[in-house]
Amino acid sequence: MKSAWHLGRIAGIDIKVHFTFVFILIWFGLSAYLTGGSIAVALTNVLLILALFLCVVLHEFGHALTARLFGIQTKDITLLPIGGVARLESMPEDPKEELLVAIAGPAVNMVIAGGLFTGLLLSGFFNQPLNLTSLLSSFWLQILIANVTLVLFNLIPAFPMDGGRVLRSFMALFMDHTKATRIAAHIGRGLAVLMGIAGFFINPWLILTAVFVWVGAGAEAQSVELKAGLKGLFVRDAMVSQFYQVEANQPLSEVLQLATATGQAHIPVVSNGNFLGIIRRNDLHRAIDRLGNRAPAYAAIGTEPEGLHPEMPLMDVLPKFANHRVLPVLEGRQLIGLVTPESLQQRMWLNQRLGGTKSRPTGESTDIA
Ligand SMILES: [Zn+2]
Structure with missing residues (x-):
C-alpha cells in the first residue's frame, strides 16, 4: 500500500x-x-x-x-x-x-x-x-x-473476515476448496449487504466494512477460481506455437506489412534461429517515426522480459503479466512460443470445459480486524 x-x-x-x-x-x-x-x-x-x-x-x-x-x-x-x-x-x-x-x-x-x-x-x-x-x-x-x-x-461469518475464513475452512473439510470459497463468498456478500443497511442505523463504520467485505469476497473468489483454472497447467499448454517472425536485418517496412497482413500484434525478431526480442505494435510505430521504415527490425525491439521455460507452471507466469503483454517461451536460445493473457485465458476456458482440476488454497490474504 x-x-x-x-x-x-x-x-x-x-x-x-x-x-x-x-x-x-x-x-x-x-x-x-x-x-x-x-x-x-x-x-x-x-x-x-x-x-x-x-x-x-x-x-x-x-x-x-x-x-x-x-x-x-x-x-x-x-x-x-x-x-x-x-x-x-x-x-x-x-x-x-x-x-x-x-x-x-x-x-x-x-x-x-x-x-x-x-x-x-x-x-x-x-x-x-x-x-x-x-x-x-x-x-x-x-x-x-x-x-x-x-x-x-x-x-460474523462474512468471508473474508475471520469468521468467514473459519466457515470456509470448515466447509473445505467436506468439499472442494473452490466450491467452499464460492459458497463462503456468497454468504459474505449477503452479510455485507445486511451490514451496509445496518450501518445506516447503527454506525457508519459498518458501511465501510461492508464495502470491504463485498469487494474482498469477490476478489478472493475470483483468485481461487483463477488458480483452480490454472492448476496442473504449464507454459507449454498455453503458448501460441504458430506465429510469424522476422530476421534481425529485415526493414521495418516489411515488419509493418507483416503485422498488418497477419493481425499479429507482437512480432518476434530472430537471427540465425536465435531469439533476439519482440517488437510490440506501439514500439513498431514509434521506431518507424523515429528511425524511418528502412531501419532494421532489431532496432525496434523493446525492453525484453526473460524467456519462459515451457515446463514452468502457469500459475507462476501470472505476476509477469503486470509488466509485459507478451512473454517469449524459449528452449535454449530458440523461440518456440508466445504467451499472452489471451492465450492463457483461452487455455483456462478449454480446461474448464474439459473437466476442471482440483484446486488448492493459495493467494494473498487480507484481513479486517
Ligand atoms: Zn483477523
Whole structure:
C-alpha cells in the first residue's frame, strides 16, 4: 500500500499505518475536546484509540505468527481506519491449518480481554459502586469491551473476515476448496449487504466494512477460481506455437506489412534461429517515426522480459503479466512460443470445459480486524 507509512519491523514483519489513521486520531481528540472535555479528556481519547489499534496489531500478529508455524510468511501488517490487514503470502493448503490461522487473531483479543478482566477484578474495580458514568470513563474497561467487541465482530461469518475464513475452512473439510470459497463468498456478500443497511442505523463504520467485505469476497473468489483454472497447467499448454517472425536485418517496412497482413500484434525478431526480442505494435510505430521504415527490425525491439521455460507452471507466469503483454517461451536460445493473457485465458476456458482440476488454497490474504 503506497499511501501507508512504514512504522517499523517486528519479528521480520513490516508494520505500516495508513495516513488516514491520523485523521481518526485528530477527530477523536477534537470531538472529545469540543464537546466540553478538557485537554486531558481529549488526550485520553487519543490514547484509547492508540491502545485499540495496538490490540488490532496484536490480533494481526496472531494470524501472522500462526501462519509462520505452517511455513507461511507475512509481507506486512497495515493499520487502516477500519482495522488491520495482514498480507500473508498465501493461505495454508490444509483446511485445519487455515482454521487455526483464522482463529488465532480473535484468540489474541480473547486473551487480552481475559487479562484485563482479571486485572480489574483483582484491583477491586467491580466492588466499587458501579454507575454508568464511572463505567464509561474507565480506560481499561473500555479497552476490555473493545476487545470483546472485536472478537464478536470477527466471528460474523462474512468471508473474508475471520469468521468467514473459519466457515470456509470448515466447509473445505467436506468439499472442494473452490466450491467452499464460492459458497463462503456468497454468504459474505449477503452479510455485507445486511451490514451496509445496518450501518445506516447503527454506525457508519459498518458501511465501510461492508464495502470491504463485498469487494474482498469477490476478489478472493475470483483468485481461487483463477488458480483452480490454472492448476496442473504449464507454459507449454498455453503458448501460441504458430506465429510469424522476422530476421534481425529485415526493414521495418516489411515488419509493418507483416503485422498488418497477419493481425499479429507482437512480432518476434530472430537471427540465425536465435531469439533476439519482440517488437510490440506501439514500439513498431514509434521506431518507424523515429528511425524511418528502412531501419532494421532489431532496432525496434523493446525492453525484453526473460524467456519462459515451457515446463514452468502457469500459475507462476501470472505476476509477469503486470509488466509485459507478451512473454517469449524459449528452449535454449530458440523461440518456440508466445504467451499472452489471451492465450492463457483461452487455455483456462478449454480446461474448464474439459473437466476442471482440483484446486488448492493459495493467494494473498487480507484481513479486517
Ligand atoms: Zn483477523
